[in-house]
Amino acid sequence: MASPAWELQKAVYGALVADTGLAALLGGAWVYDEAPRGAAFPYVTFGPSAVRDWSAGTETASEHVFTLRVWSKHGGEREVHRILEAIRAALHDAPLSLDAFRLVNLRHETSDTAREADGETHRGTARFRAVVEPIP
Numbered sequence: 541m542a543s544p545a546w547e548l549q550k551a552v553y554g555a556l557v558a559d560t561g562l563a564a565l566l567g568g569a570w571v572y573d574e575a576p577r578g579a580a581f582p583y584v585t586f587g588p589s590a591v592r593d594w595s596a597g598t599e600t601a602s603e604h605v606f607t608l609r610v611w612s613k614h615g616g617e618r619e620v621h622r623i624l625e626a627i628r629a630a631l632h633d634a635p636l637s638l639d640a641f642r643l644v645n646l647r648h649e650t651s652d653t654a655r656e657a658d659g660e661t662h663r664g665t666a667r668f669r670a671v672v673e674p675i676p
Contacts, residue, residue, distance in 0.1 A: 542640040544602050544672045545591050549573075551636040551643070552606070552668075556584065562626040565619070575611070582612040582619055584627065587665060594671055601644065601673040610664035617653050620664035624651045627666050644671040 556562060557569040562584075570583035587607035594603040608627055612619045632648040649667045656663055 544638070544641045544674075545589065545604060547638040547641050548604055548636075548643070548670055548672055549586060549589075549606070551638050552608075552631065553586075555630055555634055555636055556608075556627065559626065559630040562623070562630055565623050565626055581661075582610060582614065582623060584623070585609045585611065599673065601671055604670045604672060605649075606668055606670070608666045608668070610662075610666070612662045612664075613660050614662075617655075617662050617664075620653050620662045624653070624664045624666050631668060638672065640675060641672045642675050644673055646670045 553571060556571045563569050566582055566584065567580070570579065572579065572583060572585050575583055575585050587609045589604060589606035592603045594601040610620050610623045612623070628648045628651065631646060634646055636643050636646065647669050649669050651664060651666045653662060653664045
């Protein structure tokens with residue numbers, strides 16, 4: 541049985557690595573499920589996600605709330621903000637194609653930034669909400 545969460549993650553990944561503006565800011569298609577040891581900064585990783593039943597009546601659907609994290613060691617938060625905006629532009633209301641499911645909608649909800657405890661790394665987090673339903 542196909543996983544709607546995995547299908548959504550694959551589609552989001554595909555949209556991000558295909559976005560030339562984002563790739564230019566990252567210096568390549570540096571989008572990871574889990575960043576490899578020693579990955580060059582900046583890069584993007586998938587963060588926590590949650591799936592909830594969103595069925596109504598006889599129609600089945602699922603709500604997905606997921607995060608993408610930006611990691612930067614460039615001085616200040618400017619780079620993180622620029623990358624977060626590129627991610628938002630690439631995904632908000634994007635008509636992504638999933639294999640066994642239909643994306644009903646995809647919306648950016650919030651973004652935030654923070655400095656990590658090492659004092660050098662900046663992290664940005666973008667949160668998105670998607671509704672997915674099976675293709676009949």
